[in-house]
Amino acid sequence: MSRPNETDRSDRAYDIVLFGATGFVGELTAEYLAAHAPKGLRWAIAGRSPEKLDRLRERLTGTPDAPDALHADVSDPESLRELARRARVVATTVGPYVTYGEELVAACADAGTDYVDLSGEPEFVDLTYVRHDARARETGARLVHACGFDSVPHDLGAYFTVRQLPEGVPLRVDGFVRTQAMFSGGTFASALGQFARGRQMLAAARDRRRHEPRLVGRRAEAPPSAPRFAKEIGAWALPLPTLDPQVVRRSAQALERYGPDFRYRHYAAVERLPIALGGVAATGALFAAAQLPPARRWLSDRFKPGEGPSAALRAKSWFSVRFVGEGGGRRVFTEVAGGDPGYGETAKMLAESALSLAFDELPETAGQVTTAVAMGDALTERLRGAGITFRVAATL
Numbered sequence: 001m002s003r004p005n006e007t008d009r010s011d012r013a014y015d016i017v018l019f020g021a022t023g024f025v026g027e028l029t030a031e032y033l034a035a036h037a038p039k040g041l042r043w044a045i046a047g048r049s050p051e052k053l054d055r056l057r058e059r060l061t062g063t064p065d066a067p068d069a070l071h072a073d074v075s076d077p078e079s080l081r082e083l084a085r086r087a088r089v090v091a092t093t094v095g096p097y098v099t100y101g102e103e104l105v106a107a108c109a110d111a112g113t114d115y116v117d118l119s120g121e122p123e124f125v126d127l128t129y130v131r132h133d134a135r136a137r138e139t140g141a142r143l144v145h146a147c148g149f150d151s152v153p154h155d156l157g158a159y160f161t162v163r164q165l166p167e168g169v170p171l172r173v174d175g176f177v178r179t180q181a182m183f184s185g186g187t188f189a190s191a192l193g194q195f196a197r198g199r200q201m202l203a204a205a206r207d208r209r210r211h212e213p214r215l216v217g218r219r220a221e222a223p224p225s226a227p228r229f230a231k232e233i234g235a236w237a238l239p240l241p242t243l244d245p246q247v248v249r250r251s252a253q254a255l256e257r258y259g260p261d262f263r264y265r266h267y268a269a270v271e272r273l274p275i276a277l278g279g280v281a282a283t284g285a286l287f288a289a290a291q292l293p294p295a296r297r298w299l300s301d302r303f304k305p306g307e308g309p310s311a312a313l314r315a316k317s318w319f320s321v322r323f324v325g326e327g328g329g330r331r332v333f334t335e336v337a338g339g340d341p342g343y344g345e346t347a348k349m350l351a352e353s354a355l356s357l358a359f360d361e362l363p364e365t366a367g368q369v370t371t372a373v374a375m376g377d378a379l380t381e382r383l384r385g386a387g388i389t390f391r392v393a394a395t396l
Contacts, residue, residue, distance in 0.1 A: 009112065013086045014042050015358045019072060019104065020093035021045035022052035025118065025148075028347035029093065030067070034060045036351070036386070038359065046083055048073040074100045077107070084111040091116045091147075091354040098124040098197070105132050105143060112139035114357040118350060120150030120243045123197060126204035129368045130211050137367040144374050146247055147353040148346035152371055153321045153388075154244040154266065155251055156380050157336040159372040160390050162258050166328030170261035173326075175248075176233050176269035177240065179319040179341055220252035220262045230267070232324050232333075237267035251372035259327065269322070314340040322393070331396040338388040345388065352382040 018033065020026040022045075030045050037043065045060075045067045047053055053069040060066050070086075072079040074094060084090055084107035094100050097119040108115040109132040119125060125145045136143050146152070158173050165171055222245035230237040245266040252258035317340035325332045338345045353371065356362070360378040371379055384390055 009088045012088050014044050014068070014088065016041065016043040016089045016091060016354045017046050017070065017083055017087040018043070018067075018091050018093075018354075019046045019083065022047045022049060022056055023093050025343060025347055025350075026093040027056060028343055029091065029351050030056060030060060032347050032351045033355075034066070037355070044068040044070045044087075046070040046072045074103060077103045080104045081107040081111070084108045084113040087113055089114040089116065089354045089358045091350055093118055093350070095119065095121075096124075097121050098127070102128060102131070106135075109133075109136040109139065109141050109143065112141050114142045114144070114354075116144045116147040116350060116353045116357065118148040118150070118346060119145045120148075122243050122246065123201040123204045125243065125246075125368075126201075126208040130204075130207050133211075133368040140366045142357060142365055142374050143368045144353065144357070144371060145368070146243055147350050147371060149319065149341040149349070150242060151244040151247040152349045152353070152379075152383070153319065153336040153338070153341075155247045155370055155372045156376070156383070157321050157323050157334065157390070158248045158264055159251060159255075159376060160336070160380060161323040161325040161332060161334045162252075162262075164332045164334065164392055164395065165325050165330055167257065167259070169259055169328035171259045171325065171327035172263050173248075174230070174232075174237075174265045174267065174324045175244075176230065176235065176237060176267050176322045176324075177319070178269050178322075180317055215253050218253075218256070218260050218262075220249050220258060222246060222249040222264045222266070225265045225267075230269070233269055233322055235269040235271045237269060240266050240268050242266065247370050248372075251370045254369070254373045314343050317341065317344075319345070333393040333395075335391055335393055336389065348386050348388070349383065352386060353379060356382055 016033070018026065018030055021030045033043060045053055045056060048071065050069070050071055057067060057069045070083060072083045074080070080103050084104070090104065090108055090113055092101070092104055095118065097117060098121050101117065101119065101124055105115060105128045128143065128145070132143065154175055158175060161173050162171060225239050227236065227238050245264055248264045252262040252264065318338070319341040320335060320337040323334045325334065353375065356375045356379045360375065362375055362378055365374050380390055
């Protein structure tokens, strides 16, 4: 399906280019694409180290459609522009994105190239909206951030829940996240960076609000909330200071299916009060340490981007996001669940997002859009086919 002002990409050399392919999550994404790509996929892996790219490519050459290897470096903007010009879709794992990501977004917006990343960084997402959304709309590029555990299960899960509720009425959805997993070095680096850049993050959010069109005739909110005991799931609910609720809110702003008055709240679900209190204390301590450069450097050295746990540890990891939706006299309980959220499932989500943009019949969109807006039903079905659960647990 064509999109408004879409740049002609039919003669591009590659359907998908994976940038940052030799990092920990990058390699998992490359392996997933090699194992699950459709026949005839034209794709490439890209990064700054030719030696690492060659080693990765050698491991993947036993697949029917082995990738090419392309050199590109965030310190060389022209190499990123060349990458964007040669691809229909660029997927990137190179973060923290606020430090390393903007040049690639700009290149894709200019070239009319679809873009997906793993960013859970509100400042980066807001900055790229202000600076590159308008250009992407001109060229037809779809810029889709947060295509990993941040924020696919939450965005598509809320979308899935809304579709179980009546149309045209006020809707309320709460999401409750449970995980058993090790976080990634990249995720930790992004969180630490966000805690240290509070003023810049608030400034970027204010600037975005000045540029965003106002929603007329409808309301969509993701308000701050307080810790509480959630009887509906039998656990303590702790507000999560992540990008996810803002992504859900933006999907609700863009899609009328969310109704005339939509509210979303986002929590971590913890069964025991002492663990809940410990989580709050740990988050506060991490925030305080991030304000002190020596402490921040020490923490950064403990958990470096590009590093991760063994396959055995990842195999024991899991996540579950339960949603409670209400509206029009109906109450629905849904769940999105899968395996290792920080690595295996994140790689799967990123790869399937790129494949969806490259090959699926999708709504006409351009500019900075969310996964629900850009890929909604198509990506949900892809992920179901890849082993991630989307289910209705109960309807009242």
